[in-house]
Amino acid sequence: MTDQKTERRKELGFFWMRLAGFCILAGLVIAYATYVLTPKYDYGICSMVNFYDQPENSMDVLAVGTSLAYAGINTNVLWSEYGIAAYNLCSAEQPYWVSYYVIREALKTQKPKVILLDAKPSIYTRDYSKRGRTILSTYGIRGMENRIGAMLACVEKTEDAVGYILGLPQVHSNYKNVKRSDFAFPLDNGGRSSNWKGYIEVDAVEHHQKPSLVWTSTRRNMNEREEAYARKIFELCAQEEIEVMLVGFPNPDYASDHMYYNALWAVAQEYGIGEMNYNNPDLKFGLRYSSDFADWQHLNVKGSMTFSRKLGEDLKKIYDLPDRRRDEAYVSYELCAQEWYKKYPSFVSSGIREGE
Amino acid sequence: MSILSFEFLLLAAGTLIIYYVLPIGVRWLALLGGSAFFVIMAGWQSIIHLTGIAAVTWLGGLLLERLEKKKMWLCAFLALELGAMLWVKYDAASVTVLGLSYVTFQSAGFLIDVYRGKVKAQKNPLKIWLFTGYFLQLAQGPISSWKELGDQLLTGHCLEPVSFVSGFSLMLWGYFKKMVLADRLAAATEILVGDISDFPGWILILCVILYIIRLYGDFSGGMDVVRGISRMLGIELPLNFLRPFFSLSVAEYWRRWHITLGGWFRSYLMYPLTASRAGLKLGKFASRFLGKKTGRVLPTALATFLVFLLIGIWHSFSWNAVIYGAYFGLLMAISILLDPLWRKQNRRWKLNEKKWISPLRMVRTWILIIPAQFFAFTESTSKSLGVLKQCFVNWDFSNAFGQLTGIMPEWEWMIAWLAFLAVLLVDLFCEIGFDPCKKLAKARIWVRWPVLLALLLTILVFGIYGPSGDSSAFLYTQF
Numbered sequence: 084m085t086d087q088k089t090e091r092r093k094e095l096g097f098f099w100m101r102l103a104g105f106c107i108l109a110g111l112v113i114a115y116a117t118y119v120l121t122p123k124y125d126y127g128i129c130s131m132v133n134f135y136d137q138p139e140n141s142m143d144v145l146a147v148g149t150s151l152a153y154a155g156i157n158t159n160v161l162w163s164e165y166g167i168a169a170y171n172l173c174s175a176e177q178p179y180w181v182s183y184y185v186i187r188e189a190l191k192t193q194k195p196k197v198i199l200l201d202a203k204p205s206i207y208t209r210d211y212s213k214r215g216r217t218i219l220s221t222y223g224i225r226g227m228e229n230r231i232g233a234m235l236a237c238v239e240k241t242e243d244a245v246g247y248i249l250g251l252p253q254v255h256s257n258y259k260n261v262k263r264s265d266f267a268f269p270l271d272n273g274g275r276s277s278n279w280k281g282y283i284e285v286d287a288v289e290h291h292q293k294p295s296l297v298w299t300s301t302r303r304n305m306n307e308r309e310e311a312y313a314r315k316i317f318e319l320c321a322q323e324e325i326e327v328m329l330v331g332f333p334n335p336d337y338a339s340d341h342m343y344y345n346a347l348w349a350v351a352q353e354y355g356i357g358e359m360n361y362n363n364p365d366l367k368f369g370l371r372y373s374s375d376f377a378d379w380q381h382l383n384v385k386g387s388m389t390f391s392r393k394l395g396e397d398l399k400k401i402y403d404l405p406d407r408r409r410d411e412a413y414v415s416y417e418l419c420a421q422e423w424y425k426k427y428p429s430f431v432s433s434g435i436r437e438g439e
Numbered sequence: 440m441s442i443l444s445f446e447f448l449l450l451a452a453g454t455l456i457i458y459y460v461l462p463i464g465v466r467w468l469a470l471l472g473g474s475a476f477f478v479i480m481a482g483w484q485s486i487i488h489l490t491g492i493a494a495v496t497w498l499g500g501l502l503l504e505r506l507e508k509k510k511m512w513l514c515a516f517l518a519l520e521l522g523a524m525l526w527v528k529y530d531a532a533s534v535t536v537l538g539l540s541y542v543t544f545q546s547a548g549f550l551i552d553v554y555r556g557k558v559k560a561q562k563n564p565l566k567i568w569l570f571t572g573y574f575l576q577l578a579q580g581p582i583s584s585w586k587e588l589g590d591q592l593l594t595g596h597c598l599e600p601v602s603f604v605s606g607f608s609l610m611l612w613g614y615f616k617k618m619v620l621a622d623r624l625a626a627a628t629e630i631l632v633g634d635i636s637d638f639p640g641w642i643l644i645l646c647v648i649l650y651i652i653r654l655y656g657d658f659s660g661g662m663d664v665v666r667g668i669s670r671m672l673g674i675e676l677p678l679n680f681l682r683p684f685f686s687l688s689v690a691e692y693w694r695r696w697h698i699t700l701g702g703w704f705r706s707y708l709m710y711p712l713t714a715s716r717a718g719l720k721l722g723k724f725a726s727r728f729l730g731k732k733t734g735r736v737l738p739t740a741l742a743t744f745l746v747f748l749l750i751g752i753w754h755s756f757s758w759n760a761v762i763y764g765a766y767f768g769l770l771m772a773i774s775i776l777l778d779p780l781w782r783k784q785n786r787r788w789k790l791n792e793k794k795w796i797s798p799l800r801m802v803r804t805w806i807l808i809i810p811a812q813f814f815a816f817t818e819s820t821s822k823s824l825g826v827l828k829q830c831f832v833n834w835d836f837s838n839a840f841g842q843l844t845g846i847m848p849e850w851e852w853m854i855a856w857l858a859f860l861a862v863l864l865v866d867l868f869c870e871i872g873f874d875p876c877k878k879l880a881k882a883r884i885w886v887r888w889p890v891l892l893a894l895l896l897t898i899l900v901f902g903i904y905g906p907s908g909d910s911s912a913f914l915y916t917q918f
Contacts, residue, residue, distance in 0.1 A: 098600040105888060112892055116900060245445055252905035259850055 117250035119265050120257045121222055126150065126283070127174025131223025132270050134172055134189065136277035141413060142193045143404050144169035146281075147182045148201020151332040154381040156199065158280035159420040160391035165399055166406030168413050169199075171281030174220040178212060179204045179312035181220040184233035186316060188226050190323055197326045197402055200316065202358065205305045205347035206340045212237035218253055236312070278419040284384045284427075285377035291335035293372045298364060302349060303342035310350060317354040326402065327351075331360035333390060334380045335372055359397055361390065368393035388430055440480045442578060442664055443618065443904060450476060450574075451668050458672055459598050466595035470569055470672070477574035478537060485537040488523070489572045495519050496546040497567040500553045500560030513554045520547050529756045538577040540753065544703050546571050549585050551707050558585045566593055575665040579658065581679040581699040584706075588676070596673025604887065605880035606670030611894045612865070612876065613663025618902030620858040621656030624649045625903070627847045627855075631816050631826055640830040642842055647809060647826075650816050652859055655683065658697070667876075677702075682866040687800040689770050689807050700753075704746045712742040732779050740775040744768035757818040766811050854901055 123129065130153065144167055146156045153173035161167040170193075172185055186198065212220070217237040224230040234247040246252035305313075320327045329351055331337075331344055341362070348358050361370075368389065375386030382390055398404055407413040424430070440447050454473035458466050478485050499516035506512050524543040527534050549570070552558045561567050570589050576582075628650040635643060659680035666676045679698050686692035693701050712718055718738040726734025744765075751764015774781075790796050814823045843852060865875055879887055 094600065095598060098598070098603070101884065105891070108888065109892060109895060112896060113899060116896060120900070246905050249445075251899050255900050255902070255905060258900055 113251060115268075117254060118268070119261060120254040121250070122218065122254070122257060122260070123265065123270060126153075127177070127216075127219035128223040129270075129275070130170075130172055130174070130279075130281035130283075131185070131188075133275070133277060133279055133281065134170065134223075135192075135225060137170065137193070138412065138415070139192050140194050141415070142168055142170045142195045143407070144197045144199060144398065145186075145189055145193065145195040146171045146173060146199040146201075146330075147177075147185055147189075148173045148199075148330075149177050149203045150175045150283075151203050151334060151380060151382075152199070152201040152330070153281060153283045154285045154377070154383075155332045155387055155390055156282060156394065157284075157384075157387040157391040158282045158416075159423040160388050161395045161398075162280075162408070162416045163420045163424070164392060165395040165404075166408040167395055167398060167404055168407045168416055169280065170195075171283075173201065173281065174216075174223075176207070176213075176216045177201075177204065177220050178207055178209075178237075179309050179316060180236035181212070181233050183312045183315050183319065184224065184229040184236065185220070186319060187232075188224050188229040190319075190325075191226060194323075195325060196404060197328055197398065198320055199328050199330050200313075202329045202331045202344050202347055202360070203340070204309050205313070206343040207309055208306050210306065210308055211239045214253070217247060221247065222250075276418075276422065278415040278422065280416065280419050282387070282423075284387065285381050286384050287377040288374055288383055288385075289376055289378050290374070291372045291376050291379065293364070294335055294337040294362065296338040296341055296364075299341075300345055301342050302346040305343055305346045305350070310346075313347065313350060314354075317351065317356055321354060327354075327356045328398075328401070329356060329358040330394075331358065331362050333361040333370055333382065333386075335376055336379050337362040357401075359394075361393070384427060384430060440477060442661060443614075446480075454574075455668075455671060461595075463595035463597065467566070467569060467593045470573065470592055471565060474569060474572045474574040474577070477577065478572055481537040482535070484534050488527070488536040488539070489542060490568065492520055492523065492542055492546050493564065493568040493571040496549055496571060497561065497564040499550050500567070501562070503550065503553045504560045509554055513550060516550050517547055520550075538572075538579070541576065541580045541582055542571055544582045544700075545584075548582070548703060548707060549589075552585060558589070561589075569593075575669050576676060578665075579661050580697075581662065581677050582703050583677050583699065588674075591674045599673060601877075601880045602673060603671050603880075605876045606667045606672075608667070608876040608879050608891060608894075609670060610664050610667030611891065611898065613660045613665075613667055614898045614902065615858070615894060616656040616660030616663060616862055618660075618898055618904055620855065620862060621653045621660055622903035623847075623851055623855045623858065624653040624656070626851070628653050628816065630846050632822065635826055635829050638829070639833045639835045639842065641834055641836070642846070643826055643830050644809075646846075647812050647816070651809070651812055654815075655680070656858075656862065682870055684863065684866060685801060685870050686804050687797060688774065688804055689767065690774055692804055692808060693767070693771070700750065704750060708749070709739075709742045709746045712745070713738045718742065733776060736775050736778065740772040743775060744772040747771060754815075755818050758820045759814040759818050759823055762820070762823075763811055763814045766814070770807060858901075 121128070144161070146152050146169060150173065153171050156169065156171050158169045158171055161169045172189055174181070174185075177185070182200065182204070189195075217234065221230055221233045221237065224233060231244070231248055234244045235241060238244045238247070317327060329347065331340075334340075344358075344360065348360075351358060360366075361368075370386060370389050370393075375382060375389060377383035377386075407416065440450070450473060454469055457472065458469035461469055478489055495516055499512070503509055503512060503516075520543050524540055527536050527539055549558065549567075553560050561570075566589075569592055570585065573588070573592060576588075628646050630638065631643065631646050631650065662676075662679045666678075669676045677699055681695040681698060683692050683695040686695055721741070722734055722738045724734075725737040728734075729737065745768070747768030748761065748764040751760045751762070751767070754760045754763065785791055813827050814820070817823055847855070868875055879890060882890075
């Protein structure tokens, strides 16, 4: 009888051990399947993934926002012409509720002097994020508290976030688009080296006209959630003693955005935060609407260079940003810029030689 | 709570853990707790209905053992239970109740069994509540008798590793059938209820065949999931599907398709009808005019017709359901009446000894089954007739590939066919006596784990679920 009992206990012990082993293995297989099936293209995930490869406290300027920001802020120009160490941590149509968690995640390893916050989300009317955008803007975040926080902020009902948190329910149908490179581990930043600073070039030309609008101070109410999270960002940055600058990126479709931007400026004023609106018709810095845009919103490579020169100039004027070009600790910026200028030889920098 | 939901999996896992943690004598309380949670999540209408039915069943059982005039009381209790079902099903459109007819049939079956003296009434109302509302069979059956399920629920089971793994495999297989096969075909079969004027006849016939495959994957997949989880708990639920694709006759098809529903109607309606005084009188009367053989089977044929008519109406209170039931009833009645003739022909030509006859019989069976499906996918007779009519016009194959990929992308077709082949292959193995789930449970770890992981991964990657897939509800939960 005792033998039988011992035998039974042994059998059950083995069973539970095997069950635990199977669960662990299944978890690993599912995690890898999720990794393979997760879209890895540029518009958000890559810059976040690459962010973790950056040396600690190596950024003076952190740009956070939408595609207007990642296509507009050419970090290579900021580096080569002004020695500004800037990183672009943006994703397509990134709302402020994602920006908030992205900034929180970034501040774990970086202590930038300035955060450039895209003003574009002030025009978004949606209360929650679209599925594809949620994946793009959250799947790169590694810190679980910020990743889950961002996912929860993106969905209306808490239970809807379960699919995003588990991962596979959201990305499993991507099997049709899986490429061989998706199986490679670790992620390769879409073919870039880890020196990359998050600038995503849009290499196309579309002819546009300068937006015609009456430059009023009339406001149009922002979406309540966007405003609430913008306030949270301002408060977080104040707490961390980081300067915030709101940026209105030039875009041909600006006329419909203007009044929303005014509302955002007003909110920012309450926190003593300023703005740089590059859509102001009085501002002349050589941007051509006929040749410097890739589409109805985004600056192309040439436009990003023109714009970034002006941005760098303004940043230098407003903030005491050091020139890091001779600093060994910032060599990745130099390498990134060199790689980029090699790729676009027709866009010659006026400053890269100066830094050498 | 759908059995496809994450919440359901959590509930099942929680119930399993609590079940095996509790002392063996009170393990049924874990099932009771799990079932109560499941019903509470379904809403107050389900709670009231289920508790009401359980109360009538409990009280009815006790009274039937004690009172005189048992038949009258039985009729009264059955009228209460079936009346509530009919009221909810056909009159109270706003009332949505979980497992309406499954609960009713199971409870009614219990009362009839108590009346017949086959089972004893239960003193503990919670035990009856569990029998009536066991959460794994609440959504879409199977319909079990007390003998099949009652004792199994109340007797605590020890953890048996082989059964546990076999149950887990069966559960995964069920999810595969539902999520990879059935839900993938939903898009293709949905065209039948839309505007069909642009579709050639061959596409519509294909879609009707796909509808049968979808229905099988959907319903039998759901059954495999609940049977699998039950098996993990040590409870063996009755079989509801026995590989109907291999049926050699329509009668056999109905012995393999929705077995417990057919079984319930046979036990509690057809046999009592044929053995009733009226049935026997009819048999004698018919024998005088139609001969002994025909006279003997006529009551059975008529009772069978009636049963199928009722099964049709059980599906919905529409003319399509009547046509569906009457069609099968007629086929079955004719086959019963002509059975002596078939037997004679079989003996004469020695057909049963010939191997080639079985595939031909399967084809014949499906030729007879497919027309009925035109009345199964919709409640609208004009729609069914419209599809049927369109099947005979416009047999244009010039853009066949384009037409096919128009209703479902190329990738999806490929996955659907591969999944169907897998289902067919596994069914074929089972048909020749090789049960893959049970074999797998006993297989070596280096065979078992890769197979289970591959199955799990296939479901999670190729299954239709999540926001991109929008998986369909089970087709039979509405009953």
